[in-house]
Amino acid sequence: MSIADASPGEPGYWIGQMQAVALRRDQACFMRIYDHFAPRVRLYLRGLGAPEAVAEELAQEALLRLWQRADTYDAGRSTLSTWLFRIARNLHIDRLRRENHWIAVDIEPALDCEEETEDPAFSSAESFAAHADLNERIDRLSAIQARLIRMSYFEAKSHQQISDELGMPLGTVKSSIRRAFQRLQASVQESV
Template identity: 60%
Template sequence: MSTLDAPSREPKDWSADMAAVALHGDRDCFLRIYDHFMPRVCQYLRGMGAPDAVAEELAQEAMLRLWQHAAGYDPARSAVSTWLFRIARNLHIDRIRREPATHQGLGQEVEFDVELQPDPASAEDYAESVHLKRRIDALSSVQARLIRMSYFEAKTHQEIAGELSMPLGTVKSHLRRAFLRLQGEIGGQP
């Protein structure tokens, strides 16, 4: 396969679709944007601590605002994904501020540290990382801990075995099973 045939990892440029929505109220372009971003925005909001129903409601509101304010989008300032994820984030923060009693314990999650913010250029990558974190959290506690130590703390199998007082073969087999489980679950996603 030549480099011309290789699939691009570059994100799609949605600015032409946004221009069609802004200028002509193009429903087909809006539906393409909606179909692509709706599940990602929901996932992003769930990663910020919003319950499933609230995440879906806020994502719907974000998509409605995209439709209503499409003319306010400036492709020179940001990607469509950045603009949309920022709308969703602001809606989430506004909801928490309006309903503090229903979101006890979430106050710490609203205090965003600039360094912890997802890179606006990679908001979709952030949503995917939230999805991966949920998959890792669903593993057994031993497997989840080993995955975190191996991949996120960059520890060798030998270092993990020593730190946890586990036989090296046990560490390797647990990691292999955890990796296969993650790979199967992620591979099964549409």
Template identity: 65%
Template sequence: MAAVASRADRESFLRIYDYFMPRLCLYLRGMGTPESMAEELSQEAMLRLWQNAAGYSPGRSALSTWLFRIARNLHIDRLRRESGWSSAPVDEIDAEPDRAACTAEEFADHVELQRRIDSLSSVQARLIRMSYFEAKSHQEIAGELGMPLGTVKSHLRRAFLRLQEELGATP
């Protein structure tokens, strides 16, 4: 990153791009962004990295934290433009960056989990995503999908057991 900031080193930038671009796309898709929009927002985040490389301070955060925060902010800006959100009062805004943002190991675990979820049946994968990533209750899922509550619970239980088995955890 120092080479990008000081010399506008394209080779260094391309290494950063090759590493982070797919991860940014995955991160944004995980937040519910359609694939084409996730790619566009990721491109914009990488452009901002290039343009503002001198503004990055390794003492304040990891490069991944800085870059994922840019992508997150771009995502929020897009949502606000599309849905006409009202702005939050200034005292509710968290001025301190999220230090708990994704480390490389956490991101790798997340990618592996996403891959495992994708290997489930489409119904089970959808239910897992709605329950764990969208934080919906079983009752909300049943209502939204028009499924009996017991069916939702049994599908989730089987999916969870399969994920535990595949990840080598004991149920």
């Protein structure tokens, strides 16, 4: 099956798209990545507190970085969504630091703990501990809740995509994710 015949829900689809961008500078593959991830990255940045216009700008900058650095992506270290969301997160932090009224923002728990990148911010013991703690909390959820959280937040799949992939009713997916997220929040608040 060629890249053109594959669908976004299939394993390895995004890896194939990134390989085409990295090796051949394939614009069609990049546009598929852009169309899928730009709204998700923008929403993620809005969740971090970025105003709509800033979130849009940072999302575009993150995807531009993806285009420029596609050859540095290593599928063995992280999923494409994790890699891209880390780029967006770092851009957001850099922007906050440049502003005169910078306030420290705790946004670490929003990321998946996959393999560490070469970025020094991700190699610290504190960062590793925070990621490990989040994964441990997710692992304490029921198996289906943990899977739904990972699919929704770390694989950037829409509720409809999750519903289709797992054969679950859309309403069940939405309510299960909401309950799982509430359990995670309660778990974090108990430890504070």
